[in-house]
Amino acid sequence: MTMTEPDQQPDSQCVLLIDDDADFLAEAQRALKSHAISSDTLQDGSQAVHILARGKHSVICLDWVMPGVTGAELLSDIIRLFPYLPVIILTGVSDLGNVVTCIKQGAYDYITKPLDAAKLVSVVQKAFVARELTSQNRKLTGYLQGQPLANPEFFSDIITCNERMLAIFKIIEASRTSRQPVLITGETGVGKELIAKAIHRASGLKGALVTVNVASLDDTMLSDTLFGHKKGAYTGATENRMGLIEQAKGGTLFLDEIGDLSPASQVRLLRLLQQNEYYRLGSDVLHKSDARILTASNAQFDRLLAAGSFRQDLYYRVSSLHLHIPPLRERREDILPLVRHYLEQICTHMNRPVPRLSGEARQALLNYDFPGNVRELINRVSIALTYSRNDILMLEDFHDLKPGTKRPGTLLRRVGSQQFILHGVFPEFPTLDEVEQFLVEEAMAESNGHRGIAAELLGISRPTLQKRLARIEGKRYGEED
C-alpha cells in the first residue's frame, strides 16, 4: 500500500523530528524555530506512520539508532508509504557506515550527532525545496497525462484554447503552493499581467497583489516606491511613507518590465530576494518582507545576459520558475474567440447588438500577425465597432487588415486533449445551420466572391449555393426561412 499524496502541500512547512533523546529533540527544535521553521517531536517511532498519514509534515528527521522500532525499520516503512517525503537520517559519527545503506534505501540526506544547528537548518531547508519540486513534478506528470485543470476558475478571465497556454495553466496549478519567484516573459500585450493575476489567485495568499511598473522609475524613485521612506529622509519627505513591499505583505509583489532595471536597482532587488529584508530610505530599522515576488518582461533575457546588461545572479533568482507566453500569431486558434469575447464585452458596454463577422474579415483576422498581440486585437475590435454601425463587420472596418490566404490545417487542427478548433470559431457548440453559414461565407471569401468557384469548393451546384446565400441574407435581415 502507498498512501496517496495529500492534494495540497501543508500550508506551513513543518518537520517531524523522531529521536528517543529528549534533550536532542529540544535542541533541534530550538534551532529550527530560530529560523521560523516549525516542528513536532516524537520520542517513540511506533506512532510515526500514524502521524505522518495526517499530511501535516513535509520533512522528517529520523534517528538511526533507537530502542523499539529502529530507524532502519521506520525508514523502509516511510519510503514505502510516503515516497514523496524527504527523510534526513540523524546518526553518530561512529555509525557513518550505515549512511551509505540508508541513502541507497532512499533517505534524502544525513546529519551527524552531536547537533550542528546551522547544518540541520540548511539540510532541512534544502529538503523543503526538494519536497516542493517532487510535489510539482508529480502533479505535472498527472496533468500532462491528460488530467483536466482542477481549478479552471483561476484562469476564468484568460480566453484561450491553445495547448501551450493550457500547459502554462497546469504548471501554475501544480506550483500553486510554492512561494518561489516566477518570471513571466513574452511580447508586449500577450497577457503577462493576466498570468500574474492568475498566479496570485491560485496561490490563495490572503494579502493583496501589488503591481509596479519598474521601467518608469529611476533608482531613487524605485527604492522610495518599493521600500518607502522615513520622514525627513530627503527634502520633501514630510511624512513617513510605507513602501509597496509593505502593502504586499502576505500577498504578491508584481514587478513589471524588470528587463529595464538599472544596474543599481538590480543590486537592490537581488538583496531583497536573497535576504527578504530591506530598509526604508533614511531609516536604519530593518524590515522583513514575506511578499511573493513575481516579475515580467518583454525583453529577451539571453540577449540581456550576453550583453551584461542584466545580472546573471538576479536572473537565476527571479526565474525559479520561468513562464514564457507565446505570441498570438503562434496560437491563431485564440484569435476568433478573443475577437468574439471583446465584441461582446464592448457591445454590452455600448448597449448595442453584437455584430457578426463577414467571412472575409474573419479570414483576414485569422491570418494577421498581431505584432501588438491581444492588446492590438482589442484596439482593432474597438475601432471597427466605432466605424461600423452595421450588424455585420466587414473587412474594410478593420483598417489595414489584408485578406490573406488560408493557412492550411489551421482550422482543422486539434487543440488540447478534448477540444476541437470548432471552439475557436464558435463560442458554443454550433448548430448545423451555423456551420453551413460559416462554410458558405468561408467559401465566398476564399473564392473572392466568385460563386462558381465557391459552389465547387462546397461540392454543391451554383443554384443551391444561390439559395443558401439568399437564406443567409434573409436571416441577416430577420426574414423567416
Ligand SMILES: Nc1ncnc2c1ncn2[C@@H]1O[C@H](COP(=O)(O)OP(=O)(O)OP(=O)(O)O)[C@@H](O)[C@H]1O
Ligand atoms: N488570453 C487573454 N484573454 C483575454 N484578454 C486578454 C488575454 N491576453 C491579454 N488580454 C488582454 O490584453 C490586454 C493586454 O494584456 P496584458 O496587460 O496582460 O499584457 P502584457 O503582456 O502584460 O503587456 P505589456 O508587456 O505591454 O505590459 C489586457 O487588456 C488584457 O486583459
